[in-house]
Amino acid sequence: MASGEVVHQRGAEGVECGGKEGSTSSATSRRRWDLLRSVLLKKEVDLREYADITTRTLADLQLFSKEKIESGDGYVKVRYGVSNACSLTLKQSEEQKLKVKSLSELRTRESDADRTGIVTVWPSEEALGYVCSKRAGAFEGKVVVEVGSGLGLAGLAIAATTKAKLVVLTDGNSDAVSRLRENIALNAAKFGDTVVRAEKLDWSDAGLRTWWDETSVAELGGGVDHVLCADCIYHKELFRPLSGCLDFLLTRDQQRGTECWLMCPNRHGGHSLFLQVLGETAEDVEDSGWTIPPELGDHHHQKTTRESRGLEEASYPRLCVLAKKKEKKKKKHY
Ligand SMILES: C[S@@+](CC[C@H](N)C(=O)[O-])C[C@H]1O[C@@H](n2cnc3c(N)ncnc32)[C@H](O)[C@@H]1O
Numbered sequence: 001m002a003s004g005e006v007v008h009q010r011g012a013e014g015v016e017c018g019g020k021e022g023s024t025s026s027a028t029s030r031r032r033w034d035l036l037r038s039v040l041l042k043k044e045v046d047l048r049e050y051a052d053i054t055t056r057t058l059a060d061l062q063l064f065s066k067e068k069i070e071s072g073d074g075y076v077k078v079r080y081g082v083s084n085a086c087s088l089t090l091k092q093s094e095e096q097k098l099k100v101k102s103l104s105e106l107r108t109r110e111s112d113a114d115r116t117g118i119v120t121v122w123p124s125e126e127a128l129g130y131v132c133s134k135r136a137g138a139f140e141g142k143v144v145v146e147v148g149s150g151l152g153l154a155g156l157a158i159a160a161t162t163k164a165k166l167v168v169l170t171d172g173n174s175d176a177v178s179r180l181r182e183n184i185a186l187n188a189a190k191f192g193d194t195v196v197r198a199e200k201l202d203w204s205d206a207g208l209r210t211w212w213d214e215t216s217v218a219e220l221g222g223g224v225d226h227v228l229c230a231d232c233i234y235h236k237e238l239f240r241p242l243s244g245c246l247d248f249l250l251t252r253d254q255q256r257g258t259e260c261w262l263m264c265p266n267r268h269g270g271h272s273l274f275l276q277v278l279g280e281t282a283e284d285v286e287d288s289g290w291t292i293p294p295e296l297g298d299h300h301h302q303k304t305t306r307e308s309r310g311l312e313e314a315s316y317p318r319l320c321v322l323a324k325k326k327e328k329k330k331k332k333h334y
Contacts, residue, residue, distance in 0.1 A: 001263035021126045029315070033234070033267065040114050040235060061123045061317075063130040063299065077186070082133055085105055089186045090151050091179060113172030113202060116234070117150025120181055124231035124317040125150060127296060128263040129157035131319065132228070133318025136162040141220035146170060147201060147245060148232040152180045154263075157229060158315045160190040166220050167194060170201035170211070195220060203238070203245035212252075231317075233270045239277040247282035251325050260322040266290065266314045275320070284325040290318040 009135045031050065059090045060066065065081035068205075071094060080088045132154055132286035133138070146155035149169040159167040169180045180198035188196075201211045217224060227249045232242055245264055250258045264270065271290045296317075303311045 007117055021250070024068060030268065036116075037235060041237070056148055060121065061130075061299070061303065063296075065124050079314065080157075082129065083126050083161050084252050086160050086190060088153070088155060088156050088181075088190065090121065091157070091182050091186065092121065092151055112174050113176075114235075115173055117148060117171055117173060117176045118283065121151050121153045122231040125153050127317040128228060128230040128261065128319075130155035131263075131295050132261075133157045133161045138162075138163040139226065142225035143164050143217060143223065144168070144226045144228065144250075145217060145249060146228040146230075147203065147226050147242075148172070148229060149180055149198075150230075152177055152183055152198070154230055156183060156187060156196070158228075159194045159196045160187060162194070163192070164194045167196045168215065168217055168219065169196070169198045171190040171198075172200065172202040172207065174200060193218065201245075203241035205241075205244060208245055208248050212248075217252075223256045224249050225256055227258065229260065229324075230263045231265070233262070233274045236273070239274050240281060243274070243278045244282045245279070246322060247285060250282075250285065254324065257323065262320045262322065263317045264320075265317050270317065271320070278322070280293050286323050286325050288319075288321040290320045292316070293319045299314045 035045065035050050036289070041318075046179050067079045069079050069089065070077040074094050075091050076094050077089050077091050080090060082088050097318050139158050140165050144155065144158055144164050144167045146152065146167070146169050149155055151170050152169040155167050155169040158164050169184070171180065177198050177200045184198055186194050195216070199211065199215055201215075203206060212218060227246060229242075229246065230268045233239070244258050250260060252258070264274075275287055300316055304313055304316055
């Protein structure tokens, strides 16, 4: 084992992480997220305090078959079997590990979001892609916008397995957007009549307005039917901008009944904290609560009950559907 590396186990984020083999380790996971938070906030960190948890191997939920088909200078191409008939190829970082050295690379240029999205496909993205591919009918003829797409597996799975009209993959990090464009080009033959684009969308107010003025959604669809968002509830400072962004997308065309599908693990109570922020900042948004969708029921049961390598409940991704409250019909007076 290289120095700094640790024995891997399934940890609280649905990824492999360090600690004693055979036991779950929410404490390890918590410290690792504290470290990530400090890095993202550009704080000085004494790495000696984190020496035992500074490498984490990123695993997946294995909802899709996965095969490495090519590797090159700093990248690998991985083929995901997103349905019996269809596979997608995603270009991603070579090493499916977060190391402290590379953590500093997650810091961003001034005007960019962090780089967590280009490291790997996070388990929530995989779970969301899986659920969407099982609900293909919901997307027929629809306009779909994914925010914080990272490598874009969920949006690409919709483009490849459903008859959506338009799928716009977005991220606030420029490198992620470039990678999304590469991934769209790699899979273009699979999309049929669905138009697929990648655009830079920052959740801040200014970012939203600029994006909406230029987006292909306004040009091609006029409104949004489905908003997708996987593993974007991880950093408290981002809760308000993310909430503002989702509210903005939910209100583009009030007649459409836009729904937002959020998929995320419950990292340190983030589920209810985020909904609280949403309640304070967005008007009239209803949420379904956080649930395990039926499509993931057996999988969730298997993953969380296997004694030695089980995921903690909190780390299994859950779905929450957001929509604007329907206007109550005014009572008629005769
Ligand atoms: C943990 S990653 C999740 C990526 C992907 N959805 C997945 O689950 O694999 C969080 C994503 O949010 C994006 N992000 C963070 N802050 C953002 C912001 N202010 N505006 C837009 N995107 C942002 C990052 O670039 C990153 O791709």
